[in-house]
Amino acid sequence: MGMSSFSDGPAEGSNLTAVGEIRLIPDLSTKWRLPWSGHEEMVLSDMHLKPGEAWEYCPREALRKVSKILKDEYNLEMNAGFENEFYLLKNGLRDGKSEWMPFDFTPYCSTSGFDAISHIFQEIDSALQSMNISVEQLHAESGKGQFEIALGYTVCTQAADNLIFVREAIRAVARKHSLLATFVPKYSLDDIGSGCHVHLSLWEKGKNVFMASDGSETQYGMSEVGENFMAGVFAHLPAILAFLAPLPNSYDRIQPNTWSGAYHCWGKENREAPLRTASPPGVLNGLVSNFEIKSFDGCANPHLGLAAIMAAGIDGLRRSLRLPKPTETNPSGYDSLARLPIELSESVEALENDEVLKGIIGENLLTAVVGVRKAEIEYYSKNSEASKNLIHRY
Numbered sequence: 001m002g003m004s005s006f007s008d009g010p011a012e013g014s015n016l017t018a019v020g021e022i023r024l025i026p027d028l029s030t031k032w033r034l035p036w037s038g039h040e041e042m043v044l045s046d047m048h049l050k051p052g053e054a055w056e057y058c059p060r061e062a063l064r065k066v067s068k069i070l071k072d073e074y075n076l077e078m079n080a081g082f083e084n085e086f087y088l089l090k091n092g093l094r095d096g097k098s099e100w101m102p103f104d105f106t107p108y109c110s111t112s113g114f115d116a117i118s119h120i121f122q123e124i125d126s127a128l129q130s131m132n133i134s135v136e137q138l139h140a141e142s143g144k145g146q147f148e149i150a151l152g153y154t155v156c157t158q159a160a161d162n163l164i165f166v167r168e169a170i171r172a173v174a175r176k177h178s179l180l181a182t183f184v185p186k187y188s189l190d191d192i193g194s195g196c197h198v199h200l201s202l203w204e205k206g207k208n209v210f211m212a213s214d215g216s217e218t219q220y221g222m223s224e225v226g227e228n229f230m231a232g233v234f235a236h237l238p239a240i241l242a243f244l245a246p247l248p249n250s251y252d253r254i255q256p257n258t259w260s261g262a263y264h265c266w267g268k269e270n271r272e273a274p275l276r277t278a279s280p281p282g283v284l285n286g287l288v289s290n291f292e293i294k295s296f297d298g299c300a301n302p303h304l305g306l307a308a309i310m311a312a313g314i315d316g317l318r319r320s321l322r323l324p325k326p327t328e329t330n331p332s333g334y335d336s337l338a339r340l341p342i343e344l345s346e347s348v349e350a351l352e353n354d355e356v357l358k359g360i361i362g363e364n365l366l367t368a369v370v371g372v373r374k375a376e377i378e379y380y381s382k383n384s385e386a387s388k389n390l391i392h393r394y
Helices: 059-074 111-130 156-176 224-244 302-319 344-352 355-361 363-382 384-393
Strands: 023-026 045-050 077-094 097-102 135-140 146-151 179-182 196-204 266-268 275-278 290-293
Touching (some): 059 355, 111 135, 146 156, 179 384, 224 290, 224 344
Parallel strands (some): 266 275
Antiparallel strands (some): 135 146, 275 290
16 A cells, blocks of 8 residues: 555655554455466455454555445445456567557447457456446447446445456457557647546435435436535545545546546536536436546555545535536536646645545555655656556556
8 A cells, every 4th residue: 555656665755664563364266267268266355453453554445444434424335337448569670670559540439449459358258247347338438449337336435346357358358369458648748648547426225316206306417415425526526536546547537528537617518527417318308317427547445545535525525515516518618617736745745734524534555555655756757768667557
């Protein structure tokens, strides 16, 4: 929890050191035989000081803790569905030197691009099905050699666990075929970035209560509870970015006119807004079933990211916050709209000043996150070429 993307030692300022012992307690409900090898198994673990005593820095425990607050105070659960973009790269020669380059150069949703990679996608899908992970869609994305996988909707703790297995499966199967899969937010400054968009809704007793219903409707097609929760996320979004976009490279992706959500706004089906309410097929006209956060990327810890989002939503519920008016067109055309943090240091500053998130998530955990983020900022500011190695880390 104190390690940065460039070092396997604890970051200065994280308050985590080499002193002490943390035990990994396997969660056997997550144990699966790895289909791509057939000889090994993988299991997720919880971090404990000793058996039965959770470590306060454990990401899975952090999400469970905040989920319990939402359940105890409002009898609600947050469901989540991830859409993770990634690049597939092949090794080749350029000017006599070995280099990772795009698998193909086809456009968005290209059938030829899908056909070329179909055998690998079939293997990935089969592997995930064997682990009870629902895949709703796999398709070619806009970047050269870029693809996207959309996962089934489920309770947020399960969704975060599933995303870990999905990334492992994609990387492992790609490696079997001599390819490199990378989820890094900005693999190439000359191409489209990769996000890990997440769709969220609130559920009570098996019913989606984010969506408006008789007696609880608001003008935006969501319930009052839904608006309060989303308004909390909106209010804390600059600070949440320190969880969702954790590297300096993340902010190379979050740029205007790239569908990544560069401005502090929200919109109905507005893909340039960082927060977008959605009306999928089957939802009655004028209603919304969930909202999407576009700022999430593939370097973020999914458990901590969802915990931060939920903590912000809880604050919105506690204070009955309301959303501002939606942005109906491209936000870059509005002089009145502020940019979200344009670099990691700005989101870290926002997080340091956010007493609400500190109170709900825990001061020590936030101190560790801030310490690691500051280490990332310092290292990559002094080593500009080092970000090229992130394709091997993420």
